[in-house]
Amino acid sequence: MKNKNYKAHLALLGANTIYGGNFLIAKGLMPNYLQPSALVLLRVAGAGLLFWVVKLFVKEKIEKKDVLLLAFCGLFGVSANMLFFFYGLSLTSPIDASIIMTSTPVIVLILSALILKEKITRNKYIGIFIGGIGAVILILYGKTGEGTSSVIGNLFVFFNATSYGLYLVLVKPLMKKYKALTVISWIFMFGLVFTIPFGIGDLSTTDFSTFTTGAYLAIAYVVIGTTFLTYLFNIYALNYVSPSVNGSYIYLQPVVSFTMVSVLAYFFDNTIYAQDISMVKILSCILVITGVYLISRKKSLSFKRL
Structure with a gap:
C-alpha cells in the first residue's frame, strides 16, 4: 500500500506540473486560432476517444x-469545468x-464536509479563511490590475474551480467501486454530450488553414497532456x-505558471505578461497556498497560552 501511495503522489505531481503549463499554452490558442x-x-x-480506445482492454460494466x-x-468534472476555465x-x-x-482544495474541503461528512478541524477552518482572503483579493484586483487581468475572467475561473471541486x-x-479507466471513460x-451544444457552432466556423505547426502542437498538449x-x-x-489531498497538489500550478510567464516577460521581452506580475498577485498566491497548506496538514496547530 505504501508503494501505491507513493505512486499516487507522483501521479498528482505530474498532473499538476503538466496543468501548470496549460495556462500559458492554452491561452495562446484563444482567440487567435x-x-x-x-x-x-x-x-x-x-481525450474521450483516447480513453475509450484504452478501455477496450478493460472489460467492466457499470450498474x-x-x-x-x-x-x-x-457535467461538473468535464463540461462545466472546462467551459468555465477556457472562457475565463x-x-x-x-x-x-x-x-x-x-x-480548489478549500472548495473540496467544504463540499466533502457537506456531502461526504468529513470533519473540519480548527486547522482547516483557519486554512479556509486565509485561502479565501487570497482568492477574493485576486478576483477583485482584476478590476484594476494591469496586464491581462479581468474580474469576469477571474470569476469564471473560480466557477471552474468550484465545479472541479464538486x-x-x-x-x-465511484472510484471505490470501479476501475479508474472505466469511470473516466464514462x-x-x-461530458462530450453536454459540451457539443456549446462548442459545435464555433468549431464548425474555425479556419484550420490558418493554423501553424505551433498551434497544432499546443492543441496536442491540451488534449493529450492536460486532459488525457x-x-x-x-x-x-x-x-x-482523499479528495482533499488530491486537491492540495494544485498549489504547484501557479509556481509553474509564474515561472513560464516570468521567462516570457524577462527573457523574451513580452511586455504584456510582464505587467501580469505584481506584489498583489504574489501576496494573493502566498495567502492561498498558506491556506491550502493548513488544510492539508494532518495535525492541528497547537496554540500555547501566554
Whole structure:
C-alpha cells in the first residue's frame, strides 16, 4: 500500500506540473486560432476517444443505478469545468487563473464536509479563511490590475474551480467501486454530450488553414497532456488518497505558471505578461497556498497560552 501511495503522489505531481503549463499554452490558442468552446470540444472529444480506445482492454460494466452519478460527474468534472476555465482564461491573466485554481482544495474541503461528512478541524477552518482572503483579493484586483487581468475572467475561473471541486467529491464513491479507466471513460462520454451544444457552432466556423505547426502542437498538449494524462493521473490517485489531498497538489500550478510567464516577460521581452506580475498577485498566491497548506496538514496547530 505504501508503494501505491507513493505512486499516487507522483501521479498528482505530474498532473499538476503538466496543468501548470496549460495556462500559458492554452491561452495562446484563444482567440487567435480557436474560440474557447471550440477548444473545449476538441479537448473533450480527443481525450474521450483516447480513453475509450484504452478501455477496450478493460472489460467492466457499470450498474444502471450509477449512470446518473456518472452523468453528474461528466457535467461538473468535464463540461462545466472546462467551459468555465477556457472562457475565463481567454479573458484574464494566466497567473490570475493559476492562483484562483488553487482555491480548489478549500472548495473540496467544504463540499466533502457537506456531502461526504468529513470533519473540519480548527486547522482547516483557519486554512479556509486565509485561502479565501487570497482568492477574493485576486478576483477583485482584476478590476484594476494591469496586464491581462479581468474580474469576469477571474470569476469564471473560480466557477471552474468550484465545479472541479464538486467533481472530485462526487467521483470518490465511484472510484471505490470501479476501475479508474472505466469511470473516466464514462465521465468523458457524458461530458462530450453536454459540451457539443456549446462548442459545435464555433468549431464548425474555425479556419484550420490558418493554423501553424505551433498551434497544432499546443492543441496536442491540451488534449493529450492536460486532459488525457492529467485526468488519468488524478483519477488513479483518488484510489489511494482523499479528495482533499488530491486537491492540495494544485498549489504547484501557479509556481509553474509564474515561472513560464516570468521567462516570457524577462527573457523574451513580452511586455504584456510582464505587467501580469505584481506584489498583489504574489501576496494573493502566498495567502492561498498558506491556506491550502493548513488544510492539508494532518495535525492541528497547537496554540500555547501566554
